[in-house]
Amino acid sequence: MSGEPLRLMAVHAHPDDESSKGAATTARYAAEGVEVLVVTCTGGERGDVLNSSFVPPSGHGFDTLEAKRAVRRLEMAAAAEALGVRQHWLGFVDSGLPEGDPLPPLPEGCFALLPLEEASAPLVELVREFRPHVMTTYDPSGGYPHPDHVRCHEVAFEAYHAAGDGDRYVVDGGAAPWEPLKLYYNHGFSMDRLRAVHEAMEGAGLESPFGDWIESRTAREIPERIATTRIEVAEFFAQRDAALVAHASQIDPDGFFFAVPRDIEVDVWPTEEFELAESRIEVTTPEDDLFAGVRKES
């Protein structure tokens, strides 16, 4: 070890994704002294209000892209503070979740429609500046069928591979090339976890929030991706919950994310899961640390 701090970069599509996917893991590493940077690709300008008790902060509206962007910036700042992490906006515009049959076209200029190089360039530069040892993002399906989540995977994958190559994404006066050592995909909503929590809630005579989801995922026969890495994070669930609540326009404090009592969650599923997708160092899976193998290299 050179005494240099470890660095973790978590790349997400929208403000609030960092709080619902791997949030307790970022809080844990930050508490342990790792430098954690959450990267948010878009401003979340096309998210609808998903919390019926939401009232915009005074002086703010929520009726235009600009107004939403401003509110969601305030929410994001509070969430980052709750997690104890730094956060950076890439500045792209939310593509929205197209709905209907046929699906409507995506709005002009949005993140998902940009050429891959244009969408990846700011992240490549940020990787060279922040120099993460480990990056996290979503799997190629996005983990959720939102065009920005798929695109988020694409740009993070591209940045992981291109940031170390000084012949690519050349910027005048830009930072030196940097190769992250590991790339992970978030897998916080595995079927194993849904089933375990579902059974524990039914066993306790409570209504499980996961019944319909388990049924629809089973029916779609989506192949399960393999979690290689489980991080013990029960101590950090309170920080994760505070970060979720900070996204007041998106998260109902009495809704889905809070339907599982904390004691059941701690008892049945005290971890967050990741899939090791790429590694430039030798590792042995399963692992219980995103920096396994890195700590002695850095």
Ligand SMILES: [Zn+2]
């Ligand atoms: Zn999202």
